[in-house]
Structure formats: structure tokens, C-alpha cells
Amino acid sequence: MSSSRQVIAVAMSGGVDSTIAAYLLRKQGHEVVGIFMKNWDITEETGICKTDEDMQDFIKSCNHLGIPHKEVNFVQDYWHHVFSPFVNGYKQGITPNPDITCNRMIKFNKLRQYCSENLGVDNLATGHYAQLVTDSKPKLIQAVDEAKDQTYFLANVKKISLKNIMFPIGNLLKSEVKNLALKIGLRKIATKKESMGVCFIGKRNFKTFISEYIENQEYDVNTIDGQNFGKHSNLSLSTIGERARIGGMSERWYVVSKDSNRKVITLAPGINHPALYCRIFYVADANWISYCAEMQLSLRKELECHIRIRHLAPLVPCLIKLQYNGFLEVNSQQSLFAVTPGQFAAFYSRNECLGGGQIVSSHTMVSKI
Template sequence: MRAVRHVVCALSGGVDSAVAALLLRRTGYQVTGVFMKNWDSLDEHGVCTADKDCEDAYKVCQILDIPFRQVSYVKEYWNDVFSDFLNEYEKGRTPNPDIVCNKHIKFSCFFHYAVDNLGADAIATGHYARTSLEDEEVFQQKHIKRPEGLFRNRFEVRNAVKLLQAADSFKDQTFFLSQVSQEALRRTIFPLGGLTKDFVKKIAAENKLHHVLQKKESMGICFVGKRNFERFILQYLQPRPGKFISVEDSTVLGTHKGWFLYTLGQRAKISGLREPWYVVEKDDSTGNVFVAPQTDHPALYRDLLRTNRVHWIAEEPPAALVRDKMMECHFRFRHQMELVPCVLTLNQDGTVWVTAVKAVRALTPGQELSCSEQKSRAPAWALHRAKL
């Protein structure tokens, strides 16, 4: 008689992870729910939002009759996610902390806690994503240490797990999972991968999970919440005043408190001006921010960028790219944006040139890019942090 599989499910206190745990329980797995506290934050009423989320996650476990655990990764989150975020912003770049959090916290700290401390056969999350493995194949995976080095031997890790797009293309979250390691992916189940958000809500309503169904969906950067971003970031970074300068005629239009407060493509709120101006460039030597008068100004568009070293999700690097030094694929640099056809050119140092078939708006240094071999697939590779 086969032993019951033990799956440890990350619970956020929201509806998606609650339904993920419910579906795992229904399948017959032994399920443990774990709430991760990653940030000590207060909402606009001075209430710690993490405590409320923890209570909601605990209530989910009570309703489903499964064990509940709470772990704190506040220190790890500060060191690996928030410090990186501040460092990137101070350099004038635009990082994505959700991607970094998934890489270092959920699919590293939590993953190892579940496997090493709780004896999990697999972990699960409420992300809308899929992999190329069926559940039973996930349970058969052995621990394989990923080889170090610029390019690992292509035959050391066979049958690499692919990250695939969710059935609900609007909710698909594979962009945020594009830096997750092969080790974690091969031991992860995504119960919501084949479902739509509407169906997930229906399941919650039919199974007494109304307390999470009624919650507003969390959007934006978790540690900022509903607070003013400029006010928040200036608590950690020193103001570096500079000027807003028109990219068209070099006219000084106003002043700002720090060039790191602005990202390419965003509307610049310039005191005294009614018409909108948009950030097109930043000068780190002077602190000046260059702006253009239309949201579709030509200065906002680029068709070429170079990445940092690439995180290859499955095959490292793809055979076609090694053979031909160039390869056609699709990329995105924001969640839910349309995939853009492009050509990759591989450099000897492991970086990649990305040439878009048509120029795209607001390509920004520091952003994470994810590439897909096919337009219907989720990222096959994550192109780490754009350099323009």
C-alpha cells in the first residue's frame, strides 16, 4: 500500500492559496498549511496587515482540518529582497521585488523548510502557473544539486522541468516565477494552473471560505501597501534633488527630490504644469530627469537592450542559441503585457542582446525580462535585469 503523499502548501491568507490547499486535500494528499511572515507592515489604520493575513490563513486550516504552521522570514526578506530593492533604486534602476521574493523566499527558504523540516514530498502555492510535470511525476523527483559555472554540462540534468502558462491567461503569474530554480520547480505543484479566477472564487464560495473570498486582492509592492511611494522610499534613501528637463528643447520645467523616484515611461508630476509629461531618461551624474510631452513620444521607445547574466529555467542555454548564436522568441518585461517577438544574440560572458521586432515603450534598466520560445508558453528563460 502506497504511503499518503505529504504536500506543504504556502498560505497567504488570500483566496487563491486557500483554494489550492482545498484542492490538494480533496485529492487525498496529507496537507500542511504554512504562513510566511516576510514583512512587518502597518496599514493606514496602524494595524499589522501580516497578523490579519496570518489569522485568515489559520482559519483556512481550521475549515480544511489541516495542520497550520507559521514561519518568519523577515530577516531573510530584508537581506535578500528589500536591500536589493533599495540598492537598485539608488542606482536609478527599476527592480521587481515580487520576482526576487519568489526566488529567495518562497522557492528557497520556504521550499527547504517544507522539505527538510516538515518532510514534504512536494510544495504547493496558489500561483496561476503550470509545469511540464504531472503531480505523480513531481513526487518521483530526486534532489539534484544544480551544477555551478557559467554554462552547466547540458547532460547533467536530464528531463528539465518546463514552466508553462496557466489556463487563465489574464491571471497567469509565470512572469513572477521566472527566476525560480529548477530544483524547486521539479518539486512544486500549482493546483490552480488549469483553473480560471472566477472558478476559483466559485469553489471558495461553495466551501465555507467566505472570509478570504471577501478580501480585496493584494496589488503592487507588498511592503509599500497603500502608502505614498515617494514618502516611503525617502524614509530609506537620501533625497537627491535635480531638475526636470524637456528632451525636446532642454528647457528646465521644474525640480524633484530624487531621480530614483522615477521610472521610464511614468508620468512625472511637475508642479505648475497642467499637461502631462513622461520620463524618458535619467542622468545619474547630474540627477536630472528628462521628460517628453506625449505618452507615445518617440524618445520613449527602444528596440535593443542587453541583459545581465541569464537565468535559464530549463535548458542552459537552448541548443538552437548555442548552435546559431541567435534565436527567435518572445519576451515581456511586465506582468500581463503582450509578448513581443524578438531575436536573442548570445554573448560569450553569458549575457544576451535582445532585439525587439518592433520598438517597445518604456524599456527600463533594472527590470526583469522573461522569454518564451513559443507565444503560448510561459517563460523558458528569465533574462535578468535589462541594461539599456
């Protein structure tokens, strides 16, 4: 980062991470403005989402830091680009990740554009635990605090959208961030319970929430060996690897496949059944942050790297093969549990996040389901 004074917008949530990101930039002498994004209209949801409380914490934090603050409304954009695809995905029987979509479509797209066009800022900063090297071409690097690293959620952000982006706390441990908040007199923010999960769900049970938008449908429930458990509607929102709870079943069964067109769900007994694991799966709509990785795959049609299919899951060595239709065939060196269509696979080389894409299908360790 240049040592000259810059005008920087900081996306702030009312939490400790984004607050300390703003504090660090202010301390470095930059002109900082706090931005609070309103993505969900709580008036439609009886106030379950904590947006009002977070907004007040945001304002108090900005006043404490001595920086101006502004709220921007992306409710319609969020509904169109994040929530609607999320609901449609579940209707199609896949399991999308709205946090990854929000980063790509809203925070590092709509917000970045808004700040550039309306606030005249030089950079946009966030409180993500990640690091960014932007000498000539962007490199997304894992955070120093491995337990808090958020590069998985950033792997689908377009490389051009990472231009003029800053992650001020990426080189700090979470404990250091909290200690800084205490040191500057922001005890409430430092001790505030960390926000987990998706805002539009709030404290509600996920299936209770999603059933408000998707009607439960009856599925034929079969076992991996052909036994039929009849029709059930309580499993229509289930996902791969989830335990199937059906009354009267003496052993534990888990979802291994879900066909939303035929309305058929297949179960396997026990968490260790080979039908729940795979080494080969396919990824579509790959997003490459790394120019080098993208070029190598384009030229050689293969790329050796590491894969992560869930936030903070262990990195597993793999070989990626470019298919004629543009899909990527991912060959993992280790068996992976519950590789789920709709979820996101992120690619890594050492501590660099190369990019990623949406999982579309997999080959389980059972030849036929």
C-alpha cells in the first residue's frame, strides 16, 4: 500500500473485524468512511435479523473512531442476485452457498461500484481474514490466522473486482484484533458474539425458514441396495451427507443422492459408507483469480493443486483436468465426504487461493446409485 494519504471506504458490519480494519487504516493516516450495507429487509421478517442492533453498533463504532458513516441499500440487488438463486437452487435439488454469491455479486461488485462512483474513494476495505498481493496481478493469500481464514468465501470474486481492495486485518490473529478493540475502548464490540450463518436466516432453524419459500414435496426414499422406505416429505430439503430422520428406523441412514426431477432420495447406512465419499467430481463456471493457474490449465489442460470443498476443510492434493465442455474434472488424492452439487470448490497452491467453481456432480466410491 502506498504511504500517501488515501480515501478509503470500509464495509463495516458492526462487528469487531471490520471495525478494527477501519481503525488501522485511520491510524495510518488515511481518510476513512464507514459503509453499512443493508441487504435484507427485516420489516418483512418480523425483526428476527439483528440488522438494527448491528446498525447501531456500526454508528457507535464510527463515532468512536471519528470517521463519517453511511448506509447503502442493496435489498433489491441481494434479492435478485443472491436470495432468488439460492431458493431456485434448492428447488432444483442443489445446495448453493449464498455467502460466496454475496461476495461476488454484492460486496465486491455492487458496493465496490457504488463507492467508486458516488464516494470518490481510492480503495474499498473489508474485515475479511485474507491477504491480497496486488503488485501487477492479484494474488489472494490465506490469512495469518489459519483458524479464521476466509479465502474460501472469496474464491469466486472476479480478479478484476479485487483491484483496489484491501484486507487490513489479514496479517493479524483474531485474538490480536479483539485486544486492539479493548485497547481503544470498544469493549462491547470486542466481546460481541460473533455473527455466524446467513443474515436472512437469523436465529431460526434453516429448514423452518426455507420452507416459507419452498413447499415440501414427497420423495420416494430408497436405500443404496434397493430397499424402499416409501414416500416422505420431510426429506425434500435435505442435502448430501445429511442424516435422514425417518420414524421407526433402527440404524442411522444418510442421504447419498437426491434426484429432484424424479423425486427420489437414496440413503446409505452409516456415516462411513463408501457411497458418501468420492475422489472424482466436476466443477462448472470456474473463476480464476490466479493468472498463472488459468494460463497453465489452458495450455496443458491439467493443473496440480489442492482442493477445499468446505470452509476451513483440510486442503487435499488434486489434479484438475479441463474438459471439452469447459467443465473441470477434479481428481482428489483422498476420499472426500459428501461432495454436494451446488456447493463451492476452492483451489489452492500452498497459501494462495487460485479461484474455484460450483460443484455440479460427482462419482461416488460406489459405481451405481
